[in-house]
Amino acid sequence: MKQISEKLINYSVYRNGTEFLGTSDVTLPDLESLSETVKGAGIAGEVESPTLGHFGSMTVSLNWRTLDAPNFRLAQQKSHALDFRGSIQTYDTGAGEYKPVGVKVSVRGTPKKTSLGKLEVGGTMDTSNELEVTYIKVLIDNKIVLELDKFNFICVIDGVDVLKDVREQLGM
Numbered sequence: 001m002k003q004i005s006e007k008l009i010n011y012s013v014y015r016n017g018t019e020f021l022g023t024s025d026v027t028l029p030d031l032e033s034l035s036e037t038v039k040g041a042g043i044a045g046e047v048e049s050p051t052l053g054h055f056g057s058m059t060v061s062l063n064w065r066t067l068d069a070p071n072f073r074l075a076q077q078k079s080h081a082l083d084f085r086g087s088i089q090t091y092d093t094g095a096g097e098y099k100p101v102g103v104k105v106s107v108r109g110t111p112k113k114t115s116l117g118k119l120e121v122g123g124t125m126d127t128s129n130e131l132e133v134t135y136i137k138v139l140i141d142n143k144i145v146l147e148l149d150k151f152n153f154i155c156v157i158d159g160v161d162v163l164k165d166v167r168e169q170l171g172m
Contacts (some may be wrong), residue, residue, distance in 0.1 A: 001094025011086030011102060013062065021062075021070040024086055028105060029058035029133050031148070053155030053163040055148065058133040062108050065124040067116060075114040075128040082107050082131075088140075101141045107137035 013021040033050035060082070063072060074080055084105040092099050109131030117125035138146040147156040154172055155162040 001092055003099070003101075004091045004093065005101075006089045007096075008103075009087040011084055011103075014083040014085065015070070015073065016081050017083060021082075023065060025063040027061040027063075028084075029060055029145045030108070031058065031138060032056045032093060043123055052166065053148075053153075055150075058136070059112060060109060060131050060133050062129045064117075064127040064129075067125050071116075071127050071129060073112060074131065074155050075111050077111060079108050079110055079134070082109070083122060102139070103141075104137075104139045106135075106137045106139075107131070107133050109133040 011026075013024050013026065015021050032055060032165045034054040034056055035048045035050045036051045036079055037046050039046040039076055062074070062082075084102045084107075086105075087100040088103050090099050090101050091097075111129065112132050113128075113130040115126075117127035119125065135149045136146065137144060137148075144156065147154060149155075152169055153163055153170075
């Protein structure tokens with residue numbers, strides 16, 4: 001039956017798989033392909049051609065309500081493994097009922113920026129961390145829909161190993 005995804009019910013933020021980091025708003029990375037303009041004889045204009053499996057810089061941002069220990073753990077100049085585990089509310093049109101579907105986004109990244117925020121009586125501090133993402137994996141309903149590992153030359157999108165032939169051709 002038809003499933004209509006409605007909204008994120010809730011989610012949790014973990015470091016290294018088990019350390020609960022607290023309450024944070026998360027901005028996930030954008031995937032922007034590296035591309036080159038192709039033009040010339042036989043082409044009516046220009047085309048931005050993406051490079052298979054290659055993406056520009058990706059960042060993840062975590063926005064915290066107050067200044068706390070996790071801000072400084074994530075500021076350490078090393079790679080951090082973060083998991084964002086959530087539950088998406090879907091509506092099953094055939095059964096006429098709501099069903100939760102699990103979503104998990106795992107990233108590895110190094111700190112780019114730590115903002116200590118502001119001090120305002122009775123207000124949030126708006127502290128944040130921004131990390132450069134070198135690895136991301138997205139699971140929906142326990143199925144891998146995206147895995148991108150820049151350092152290990154892996155790019156799997158919707159079950160297709162985009163760089164498989166390239167790795168073989170490069171002897172990797």
